[in-house]
Amino acid sequence: MQGLTLIGSGWHPLLFRAEIQALTGPIEVINPRVLYIPLTDSSLDRLSRAALLDEVLSNSGRYWVNPQASQEDLSQNIANWALKHLPEGSFAVRTRKLGIGIPGFSRSTIDKEVGALVSSESRSVDLESPENVISVVISGPEDGPIHRDEIGQNSPIVVWGLSHMDWHRESYSGRAPTERPFFQPVSLDPRQARLLISLAHRRTAEVETVIDPFCGTGGIAIESALQGIETLASDLDPRMVEGTRENLASFDLEGRVETCDVSEIESLWGIRSDCAFVFDPPYGRSSWSSGKDMELFFEALSAAHRIDPEGTLSTMLPTTPEALQAEPSDDVEVMGMPWSELEAKIIERGWKPVFKAPVRVHSSLARMVVVCHPAD
Numbered sequence: 001m002q003g004l005t006l007i008g009s010g011w012h013p014l015l016f017r018a019e020i021q022a023l024t025g026p027i028e029v030i031n032p033r034v035l036y037i038p039l040t041d042s043s044l045d046r047l048s049r050a051a052l053l054d055e056v057l058s059n060s061g062r063y064w065v066n067p068q069a070s071q072e073d074l075s076q077n078i079a080n081w082a083l084k085h086l087p088e089g090s091f092a093v094r095t096r097k098l099g100i101g102i103p104g105f106s107r108s109t110i111d112k113e114v115g116a117l118v119s120s121e122s123r124s125v126d127l128e129s130p131e132n133v134i135s136v137v138i139s140g141p142e143d144g145p146i147h148r149d150e151i152g153q154n155s156p157i158v159v160w161g162l163s164h165m166d167w168h169r170e171s172y173s174g175r176a177p178t179e180r181p182f183f184q185p186v187s188l189d190p191r192q193a194r195l196l197i198s199l200a201h202r203r204t205a206e207v208e209t210v211i212d213p214f215c216g217t218g219g220i221a222i223e224s225a226l227q228g229i230e231t232l233a234s235d236l237d238p239r240m241v242e243g244t245r246e247n248l249a250s251f252d253l254e255g256r257v258e259t260c261d262v263s264e265i266e267s268l269w270g271i272r273s274d275c276a277f278v279f280d281p282p283y284g285r286s287s288w289s290s291g292k293d294m295e296l297f298f299e300a301l302s303a304a305h306r307i308d309p310e311g312t313l314s315t316m317l318p319t320t321p322e323a324l325q326a327e328p329s330d331d332v333e334v335m336g337m338p339w340s341e342l343e344a345k346i347i348e349r350g351w352k353p354v355f356k357a358p359v360r361v362h363s364s365l366a367r368m369v370v371v372c373h374p375a376d
């Protein structure tokens, strides 16, 4: 079956894989940041939602770098592949490395060697505006990974393919929280907002509606509305509501934004289907200990379950920096209590955590991304 090779961002390979799996279904893991998925009618549409996807290659080839491997042999392999898969017309070879690359494999030499081997009367090199791009990725070990990954480092591999012309990496230019008309320090980074939304997808049902009951400055609402998903946002603070409306309007986006306490969102939005509840709840260290923020989070879980018992939920919760180094099975502290306790309370409210991963915010701050499906 025809498939696509996907190259992910080095920021968080584990989350990259989880995101692609949530969006498209089963994945073959070639390397922590290199995946292969079957190509279906909806693959490209679904991949266009991904936050951590850097590149999409079609008709791809692979070359495992074992002791017998050499750069010349690699270039010859790519040239043989090109005879079969490179359409006629102009082309360019663009090689890049992931992590620290692979010793003995140089980007510029591969570009030149493959270019020379492949070019012919019907296929000419054009480095400025080629009709086709052969993208070559030299995937070596990460240079001190930012996030722990249970897969660890696989054997070095070079993958290549035709850079997919119908897929373009999301550009966040102009979308940084500080560039929006209404900004507050709580604003969620657009890439993380988009990631939370895509993690809430399931192969079996399209997300029709994103509901954010703690919308703040609208970080999640903007990313959801940009994808054409119905967006229902609310916040207790009328200044935040006004600010989210202003931010959505500045991108010419539509979305309903209302002032509402989280406990009232069921009467605000009514009973619905195909919803994803995506939010980062309020967190202030002092108020977790008083339990107030914890209650708001639980309130959100219960209200979400009443609105759409078949929906999905994706959130980011405060955790300790130790969680970044912990084993997935360790009982780390999330929202001020051991994960096992919090998980039991989430389940009591009708949701089952199906995925969790810690994310580094800065050296002394981390958040736990948690994705839940209905418990029953």
Ligand SMILES: C[S@@+](CC[C@H](N)C(=O)[O-])C[C@H]1O[C@@H](n2cnc3c(N)ncnc32)[C@H](O)[C@@H]1O
Pocket: 186, 187, 188, 189, 213, 214, 215, 216, 217, 218, 219, 220, 234, 235, 236, 237, 240, 260, 261, 262, 263, 279, 280, 281, 282, 283, 296
């Ligand atoms: C961490 S912020 C959300 C930030 C948001 N994701 C953004 O991108 O700006 C949490 C939000 O919860 C709101 N909030 C606090 N208590 C609430 C309640 N009881 N019901 C609804 N919203 C509440 C706060 O006003 C705040 O805007």
